[in-house]
Amino acid sequence: MNTIALRPPYDFARSIRFWRRSTGELCEQWADGVYRRVIVFDAKPTVLALHNVGTLEAPAVTVELDERPATVDETARLAPLVRGLLADDSDVLGFYAAVADDPPMAALTERLRGLRPNRSPLWETLCWTICGQQISVAFAYMLKERLVRRYGAGVAVAGRTLYAFPAPAVLAAADPAELAAMQFSANKASFIIGLAQQLEARTLDLEGVASLPTNEAITYLTSFRGIGRWTAEFTLLRGLGRASALPANDAGVRQAITALYGQKLPEPELRVFAQRWDGWGGIVALYLLASLRKDE
């Protein structure tokens, strides 16, 4: 059977659409209850499709590769990757228990039960987060779409084209003027190209970040030009599902706390306020941001 069982509770649809807020997204698609993304499988760009075949309390997905069912063997090989993408190791029950005495947050976890921090590849996440610095989400999506369409590799299957996010080697050689023509600011263009070049030169080790504690990972990432604390925390949350990475300076997080707790807090005070969620700040941010959605 090509089914992968997941840890409950898991709301597949809610968790997928949490990060998917644009129909123009080229690297991943969410349509008709199916999540698709390009992966490299057997050294070949392949469209991975995940179908929800479970429930909130008995979650499971089936796997397709290039629009055909994966074999039992392929499913077994893909299971670690799929579990990673779907944040299967995320201890949301531990989070729910930790905030049980915090009525507003407890009510939110009840309403959004099963929401987990689904992940995207770290390099793609870092670039996406830089795209999103200071501007509206809609405009950030447009920047990413232009970047991927220009530098990414398309994979067409069954009349549908998805793109692999451009590899560091490709962006390391990109012309800043081309990014400027796509309406990237001069800073954002130089941040992305510069980080790609440092990855190529191995002076930036993104894979090693996964093994660092959150605080050390933030310190490491923010030592590179273009990565401030917000970018580091957001990257850790979306790229690694890091439960303790709270982007306290995020406009949406601040807005949600104001709505939920009636307190309008600047970043330093918010970090003090957030100590009540020690170790769960990233998951808290996820639930806070989701609470702002009209469709949730």
Next chain:
DNA sequence: TTCCAGGACGACA
């Protein structure tokens, strides 16, 4: 017109 969006950098005191 001004302010604010899923900020970061560099100059300056």
Next chain:
DNA sequence: TGTCGTCATGGA
């Protein structure tokens, strides 16, 4: 070390 101006764009 902390503050401020600047970068980019679009919507309210």
